[in-house]
Amino acid sequence: MSLLQVKNLRVEFPTRRGTLVALDDVSFEIAPGEVLGVVGESGAGKSMTGAAIIGLLEPPGRIASGQVLLEGRRIDNLPYEKMRRIRGREIGAIFQDPLTTLNPLYTIGRQLVETITTHLPVGPGEAREKAIGWLELVGIPAARERIDSYPHEFSGGMRQRVVIALALCAEPKLIVADEPTTALDVSIQAQVIAMLKTLAREKGTAMMLVTHDMGVIAETADRVAVMYAGRISEIGPVRELVRHARHPYSQGLMGSIPPLDRRVERLTQIDGAMPRLSAIPRGCAFNPRCPKVFDRCLVERPELLDAGTTRASCWLYAEGGAA
Amino acid sequence: MKAFFDSDIWWSFRSSPVTVISAIVAAVCVFGAMLASVIAPHNPFDLASLQLMDAFKPPSWEAEGDPVYVLGTDDQGRDMLSAIMYGARVSLMVGFCAVVFSTVVGVTVGLVAGYMGGKVDSLLMRIADIQLTFPSILVALLVDGVVRAAVPREVHDQIALFVVIFAIGVSNWPQFARTVRGSTLVERNKEYVQAARVIGLSPLRIMRSHVLPNVMSPVLVIATLNLSFAILSEATLSFLGVGVPPTQPSLGTLIRIGNDFLFSGEWWIAIFPGIALIVMVLSVNLLGDWLRDALNPKLR
Amino acid sequence: MFSFIVSRILQALPVMFVVSLISFAMFAYVGDPVAIMLGQDFTEAQRAALVRDLGLDEPFFVQFAKFIGNAVQGEFGLSYRLSRPVAELIAERAPATLELALCAAFISLCVGVPMGIYTGLFRHSWLSRFLLTFSLIGVSLPTFLIGILLILVFSVWLGWLPSFGRGDVVRIGWWSSGFLTVSGLKALILPAITLGLLQLTLIMRLVRSEMMEVLRTDYIKFARARGLPNRAIYFGHALKNTLVPVITIAGLQLGSIIAFAIVTETVFQWPGMGLLFIQSVGAADIPVMAAYLMMIAAVFVTINLVVDLLYYAVDPRLRVGRGRGH
Numbered sequence: 001m002s003l004l005q006v007k008n009l010r011v012e013f014p015t016r017r018g019t020l021v022a023l024d025d026v027s028f029e030i031a032p033g034e035v036l037g038v039v040g041e042s043g044a045g046k047s048m049t050g051a052a053i054i055g056l057l058e059p060p061g062r063i064a065s066g067q068v069l070l071e072g073r074r075i076d077n078l079p080y081e082k083m084r085r086i087r088g089r090e091i092g093a094i095f096q097d098p099l100t101t102l103n104p105l106y107t108i109g110r111q112l113v114e115t116i117t118t119h120l121p122v123g124p125g126e127a128r129e130k131a132i133g134w135l136e137l138v139g140i141p142a143a144r145e146r147i148d149s150y151p152h153e154f155s156g157g158m159r160q161r162v163v164i165a166l167a168l169c170a171e172p173k174l175i176v177a178d179e180p181t182t183a184l185d186v187s188i189q190a191q192v193i194a195m196l197k198t199l200a201r202e203k204g205t206a207m208m209l210v211t212h213d214m215g216v217i218a219e220t221a222d223r224v225a226v227m228y229a230g231r232i233s234e235i236g237p238v239r240e241l242v243r244h245a246r247h248p249y250s251q252g253l254m255g256s257i258p259p260l261d262r263r264v265e266r267l268t269q270i271d272g273a274m275p276r277l278s279a280i281p282r283g284c285a286f287n288p289r290c291p292k293v294f295d296r297c298l299v300e301r302p303e304l305l306d307a308g309t310t311r312a313s314c315w316l317y318a319e320g321g322a323a
Numbered sequence: 324m325k326a327f328f329d330s331d332i333w334w335s336f337r338s339s340p341v342t343v344i345s346a347i348v349a350a351v352c353v354f355g356a357m358l359a360s361v362i363a364p365h366n367p368f369d370l371a372s373l374q375l376m377d378a379f380k381p382p383s384w385e386a387e388g389d390p391v392y393v394l395g396t397d398d399q400g401r402d403m404l405s406a407i408m409y410g411a412r413v414s415l416m417v418g419f420c421a422v423v424f425s426t427v428v429g430v431t432v433g434l435v436a437g438y439m440g441g442k443v444d445s446l447l448m449r450i451a452d453i454q455l456t457f458p459s460i461l462v463a464l465l466v467d468g469v470v471r472a473a474v475p476r477e478v479h480d481q482i483a484l485f486v487v488i489f490a491i492g493v494s495n496w497p498q499f500a501r502t503v504r505g506s507t508l509v510e511r512n513k514e515y516v517q518a519a520r521v522i523g524l525s526p527l528r529i530m531r532s533h534v535l536p537n538v539m540s541p542v543l544v545i546a547t548l549n550l551s552f553a554i555l556s557e558a559t560l561s562f563l564g565v566g567v568p569p570t571q572p573s574l575g576t577l578i579r580i581g582n583d584f585l586f587s588g589e590w591w592i593a594i595f596p597g598i599a600l601i602v603m604v605l606s607v608n609l610l611g612d613w614l615r616d617a618l619n620p621k622l623r
Numbered sequence: 624m625f626s627f628i629v630s631r632i633l634q635a636l637p638v639m640f641v642v643s644l645i646s647f648a649m650f651a652y653v654g655d656p657v658a659i660m661l662g663q664d665f666t667e668a669q670r671a672a673l674v675r676d677l678g679l680d681e682p683f684f685v686q687f688a689k690f691i692g693n694a695v696q697g698e699f700g701l702s703y704r705l706s707r708p709v710a711e712l713i714a715e716r717a718p719a720t721l722e723l724a725l726c727a728a729f730i731s732l733c734v735g736v737p738m739g740i741y742t743g744l745f746r747h748s749w750l751s752r753f754l755l756t757f758s759l760i761g762v763s764l765p766t767f768l769i770g771i772l773l774i775l776v777f778s779v780w781l782g783w784l785p786s787f788g789r790g791d792v793v794r795i796g797w798w799s800s801g802f803l804t805v806s807g808l809k810a811l812i813l814p815a816i817t818l819g820l821l822q823l824t825l826i827m828r829l830v831r832s833e834m835m836e837v838l839r840t841d842y843i844k845f846a847r848a849r850g851l852p853n854r855a856i857y858f859g860h861a862l863k864n865t866l867v868p869v870i871t872i873a874g875l876q877l878g879s880i881i882a883f884a885i886v887t888e889t890v891f892q893w894p895g896m897g898l899l900f901i902q903s904v905g906a907a908d909i910p911v912m913a914a915y916l917m918m919i920a921a922v923f924v925t926i927n928l929v930v931d932l933l934y935y936a937v938d939p940r941l942r943v944g945r946g947r948g949h
Contacts, residue, residue, distance in 0.1 A: 016334075054848055088850030095848070100841035104940060105863050114859075115849045150939040166849060453638050456923050458879035460886070464904055465916065469649055472907035494782070555765045562767045563889055563901050575765075582771055582890075586786075590775055597768045605763040 002029040003206050004053070004174055009066035009076075011045075011052055011230075013277075020277040022048050022061060023230045024221035027304070030174065035200065035207045037221030039253070040212060041274050043202065044227040046210045050176040052076070052120060053208070055083045055095050070174070089119040092167035092205075094177040094196075098184075102151035108135075108162050109147035112169055119170035133308045134165040139195055157188035164196055168203065175200065175207045181216065189213075193220060214257050216294035218242055229274055229285040237312025247314045248290045284315070292316060335617045345609035352603045356411035365402040367409055382591055395591045398579060403591060406577055407599045412566060414600070417488055419555035424492030425553075426546050429499020430538075434530050436500065437507025444562040448504065453495035463556055466490035467565050483568040491556045495549055506538035530600035540618040547611035551604045558600055574600045627921040627941075631931050646913035647690045650700075699914035704906045709914045713896060718787055718798045720884050720895030723814055727884075728877045730819035731826055736869075738823075739830025743865075744857055746835070752828070761824030766883055770817040770890035777813060777938075785810045787892035818887040822876050829872055833865045867938055874930035878923045931940040 011023035030036045038046045042147045051057050053068055055075070068076040075086060095101045103111060112131035113124060122130065128147070135143035140162040151159055153206055160180065167175055180196065181189040197220050200207050209221060218238060225235040226249065234247040245251045252270035266270070272289040281287055284297040296315045307317040336342055355362070381396045382403075395403050434449040454462060467490045471479055479486070510516055511534065519529050561564035561575030562582075570577065574596045583591025637933055674680055681689075693699065699709035742751040778786035790806030792799040801807030837843060846856045885897035892898070896915060903911035935941050 016338075056847055058940055084847075084850050084852065086850070087848055093845070093848035095845055097841060101845040102858050103842040103846065103864070104868075105938065106860070107939075112856060114851060116848070118851055118855075122625065152940050163845070166845075311674070368732055391667055449637075456875070456878075456927070457919065458882040461882040461919065464885065464901070465912065468904035468907065468912050471904065472649075472909055480776060551763065555763075558765050559886055562765075563630055563886065563904075565901070578768065578771065585771065585775060586779060588779075590779070594775070597771065600765065600768065601760075601763055604765075605760060607764050608759060611907065 003032045003034075003071060004030040004208075005067075005069040005072075006049070006053065007067045007069070009049070009052060009068065011048055011057065011061055011226050012063045012064040013061045015060075017278065021064075021230060022277060023052065025229075025303075026066070026230075026232055028225055028232060028235055030208060032173065033201075033204045033206055034223065035197070036222045037217035037224045038208060038210045038227060039162055039212060039217055039224060040227035041212070043274060043277075045230040046212075046227050049227070050093070050178050050210055050229075054087055054091050054176055056087075056093075060164055063184060064142070065227075085119075086174065088115060088167075089170045090172050090174065092172035092175045094160075094167045094175060094180045096161055096179040096182055098163050099155055101163050102159060102166075104151055107148045107150055112162075112166060113145075115166055116169050129163075130305060131169065134169045135162070137199060138162070138165045138168075139191075140165075140242050157184055160184060160192055161195070164192075164199070168199060168205070171203065171205075173206060175205055176210070178210045179212070180209070181213070182211070189216075196220075214242070214253070226253065229280055230277065231285065231313060232304065233286065234310055234312040235304065235305075235315070240309040244309070246310055246317065247286075247312040248292050248316075249286050250312070276278075284313075324570065332617050339613060341609055341615040345606035345613075347607040348602060349610060352411060352599075352606065355408050356415050359405070359408040359412045362408075365405040367401040367406045382595075390582075393497070395589075395595075397577075397592045398584065398589075403595050406572070407574065407596050410572050410574045410577050410596060411599060411603065413484075413567055413571050414554050414557055414575070414603070417484065417491070417557045417567065417573065418550055420488045421491035421495070421553040421557070422546050422550050424488060425495040425500055426542065428492070429496035430498065430503050430535075430542060432540075433500040433503025433505075433572065434507055434534060435502040438511055438526060438530055438534065440508075444504070449498070451500050454494075455497045455501075458561060459491075459552075460556055462494035463487075463490040463560060464563075464565065466493055467560065471565070480568050480570075483566075484571065487557060487560060487566050490560070491553050494554065494556070497547055498549070499542060502541050503538050506541060507534050510534045510537050523541065544611065544615045544618060547607065547614055551607040554600070554604055554607070574603075624698060627935060628928075628932070631928055635927065637671050638924060639920060642688070642916060643691055643694065646694075646916050647687050649909055649914045649916075650690065674900075694914075694917055699917075702903070702911050704903065704907055704908040704911070709910050712899060713914060713918065714797060714912065716894060716896045716899050718800065720881065720888070720897060722801055723818060723887070723893060723895060724812065724877075724880045724884055726811055726815035727818035727880050727887075728820065728836045730815060731822035731877075731880075732873070734819075734828055735826030739827040740834060740857075740862065740865075741761045742827065743831040743834025743838070755831075758824040758827050761820055762828075764821075766817060766821055766886045769820055770813070770887060773813045773817060774890070783811050786813070789894060814887050814893055817890065818880060818884060821883065822880055825876055826869075826873055830865060830869055833868050834861060837861045837864045842904040863937070867934065870933050870937065871930055874926050875923075878926045881919060881922055 006026060006028050009026040010021065010275060012022040012023055026045070026049060028036065033131045038049065040046050041298070048057070048061070051061075052063055055078070057063070063076050066076070067074055070086065070090060074084065078086070092143055102108065104299060109128065109131055112134065113127045116127040116130055120127070120130075132143050132147055135147060139144060140158060140161055146153075151162070154162065160183075164180070167177075177196065181192050184192060193216055196207075198220070199205070209217070211217060211320045221238045223236065224238045224241045226233050226245075226247065228249050234241065234245065236246075241250060242254055245254045249270070256269055270289055275281060275285060283299050284290070284293075284302055287297040290297065294315070296318075300315070302313045302315050302318070304311045304313045304316040307314070336346075360366070397403060397406065431446050432451070436444040467486055468489075470482075470486045474482070507530075516529060516533050519533055557566055557573060558575030558578070561573050564579060564581045566571050566575055572580070577596035578593050578600070581591075581596065582587070584590075584592050697710045697711075701707065702709050702712055705712065738754055742754050772856050774786040777784045785806070788810060789801045790808070790810035791804040792801050792807055793803040794800075801811055843856060843861060846860050851860075882897075884893075884895060884900055887893065888895045888897035889901055896918075899911060900915045902908075903915070
């Protein structure tokens with residue numbers, strides 16, 4: 001059984017100019033221990049999906065329909081207090097900017113200990129030992145001495161390691177990592193991602209890794225979901241999707257990565273820009289930019305369809321296809 | 324004009340009943356005060372029309388009230404309603420002029436400090452900081468006291484109105500200066516200003532046509548909120564007896580006069596001008612609060 | 624720690640210097656002290672003698688240095704109006720103002736901070752809306768009008784509380800206290816509420832907006848994502864971060880209580896320094912004004928120092944100079 005199931009999730013933002021649909025009909029699953037990469041342009045709904053799963057959508061955003069299930073239990077409609085016990089304990093979260101996610105007025109030790117004692121039946125002394133253990137695991141040198149330091153005494157990369165320790169310290173089954181390395185120096189990004197990947201593998205933790213860095217995805221993820229304008233446009237095993245993307249958008253996205261093994265005259269690029277949420281076109285949202293657009297794309301919105309090894313929401317893969 | 328009615332500002336104005344009401348109230352206050360000499364039922368300064376017989380009349384709905392004097396009369400038989408309208412005129416005028424004064428000084432200082440930077444900047448901001456350490460009412464009192472000591476009494480009575488405007492204006496400029504300086508620093512480093520400098524526009528011209536328009540919306544918000552503050556300051560100074568001259572009583576002066584009769588039961592002489600003052604200040608405050616939210620500049 | 628205090632004191636010196644300069648300039652150049660002190664009839668010889676006595680014929684900097692020297696010893700000359708040493712006048716009036724200010728500060732902090740926290744956390748509850756409306760009226764009401772309304776209701780109509788003066792005071796050394804008698808305490812109630820109300824609303828609005836700001840930060844979102852209970856998030860993480868800016872501004876506002884005491888003391892005929900000051904402004908009594916200005920400046924500088932020390936206690940980023948890097 002899959003660990004996390006997201007079924008037909010729809011997130012809406014009521015505004016005074018009408019309701020914006022930020023996520024529409026998003027469905028995917030994550031198996032225990034699996035790493036699902038989620039990619040797409042800014043505003044495609046990647047981070048929103050993560051926020052909806054941990055139940056921390058920014059008001060006035062709300063889940064309008066659909067379900068989120070953790071080990072078969074619905075968690076999207078839980079009362080605040082019950083959901084709180086799941087956050088941290090069963091689903092951990094890592095945010096983008098380590099400079100702002102740690103409380104500047106508390107030592108990192110205190111923040112770790114309070115998280116551990118909130119979720120696990122241990123006393124303060126034991127929690128502190130565990131905290132030191134986690135700091136060592138995420139690669140903080142001299143953890144025992146540095147546990148009583150304040151966040152500002154660490155560099156950005158070290159702080160993100162602390163954030164990862166905080167997300168993992170109650171041993172959740174799933175981590176939602178929202179662009180965990182985007183705010184870091186390029187030289188440190190690889191180290192942090194490698195550490196995160198190793199730890200997740202050791203602890204058997206599943207991960208939803210939101211990023212726009214295809215390199216990170218290719219190296220870390222088992223499967224990939226490509227998002228566009230609040231929908232999943234293609235989902236499938238990472239190898240297949242990187243090499244043989246089926247959806248024209250994914251093809252464009254993969255075509256914009258410079259291959260290392262051969263020379264190319266020019267990289268492909270996708271013309272135009274992703275539509276704003278308030279102006280999503282009729283039919284397939286990608287139709288104004290799609291090189292393979294045809295009649296049906298302009299009137300009907302495609303579901304996720306089997307496209308060989310991946311599933312793509314594109315009419316090219318409907319029965320009969322473009323013919 | 325059409326663009327204005329389509330805009331977000333107009334929308335947020337219309338969708339907030341409190342704001343619409345305070346705008347109407349403020350407009351009534353302003354017109355009542357401006358047209359006092361035309362629409363007020365009596366002229367409180369026309370000594371010939373004052374009847375000492377009519378002194379201390381309670382409001383018309385009380386048993387001994389006189390329907391001629393809706394809100395009653397004061398110790399000299401002046402009609403309270405008319406006195407309030409004339410008083411509001413003085414209060415509004417002083418408040419408005421004081422805000423204009425501090426806006427002009429504050430914006431100029433802020434622009435210069437932000438644009439020039441360096442020593443000029445630190446000197447000007449140091450002055451503003453030192454002044455900000457002291458509550459503005461104290462600064463206004465000091466300015467007033469110093470002028471009072473420096474000029475002979477006869478001259479002082481003539482210029483008292485300007486002294487009050489000056490005192491309140493001086494006490495409030497640092498707030499404008501700080502905000503404008505902050506915005507100027509941001510604007511100055513933007514590329515279009517750099518570009519304007521590169522093509523050799525004079526600093527004065529850059530400040531006026533590039534930087535100034537961009538700092539106007541926070542200035543407008545502060546000015547609105549400051550108007551209510553200036554009106555309150557004037558009322559306080561006049562209440563303390565160091566504000567406008569007794570020949571031109573403002574709402575504060577009226578309250579000061581009424582305060583003496585509080586214990587003998589003539590409560591209306593102090594309370595009605597007080598209510599007028601509160602209504603005026605509250606409506607301006609509400610408008611200012613709304614404006615701040617609508618323009619949403621980074622204000623603290 | 625020590626160097627921190629020293630650097631703050633060094634920063635305060637220019638403020639005190641500028642204020643002394645202004646005080647001295649007022650003292651030396653505004654009005655003609657000699658004419659005021661001699662009255663109507665005097666001979667040129669008397670005038671010259673007084674000028675020499677006062678040291679007014681000496682160069683500016685010598686006079687200024689003497690002024691500062693005297694000021695440090697609490698010596699500000701004679702009041703033009705009352706012909707008594709200014710220092711004596713101020714010492715006589717200080718206890719009344721300080722006791723009043725202390726009560727007002729206590730009221731505004733003890734009521735304003737909890738109200739601010741509540742309205743920041745539960746923004747949409749009806750109580751919050753009520754408190755916010757109340758606070759808006761609070762900032763629109765001038766202090767003197769609050770005083771007048773309170774007098775009208777509680778003294779004139781209900782007759783419960785006195786409307787002027789301090790009641791009976793007990794002398795403890797040179798200090799006179801109204802805290803120890805029933806009439807003294809009763810007399811304190813209305814002025815303290817009047818003086819505290821404006822600060823209360825300001826502090827409430829400040830705490831509220833800071834609280835709301837902090838609740839929007841990433842570290843609060845992350846604390847939620849870690850599944851911490853609301854109690855820990857609100858009263859641990861959020862409140863402590865709210866305190867940092869609140870301490871500064873609340874400190875400055877409490878300082879302004881002393882200045883606003885001028886108005887309250889006038890309304891309630893409270894025999895404090897504010898009443899003395901306003902009477903001096905009316906009579907152009909420059910020595911008293913100069914001394915009052917210097918004293919207020921000293922109070923503000925002290926408050927600033929205390930605020931900085933509190934800051935230092937709350938925010939670890941100030942304690943450890945720089946981050947240690949990787």
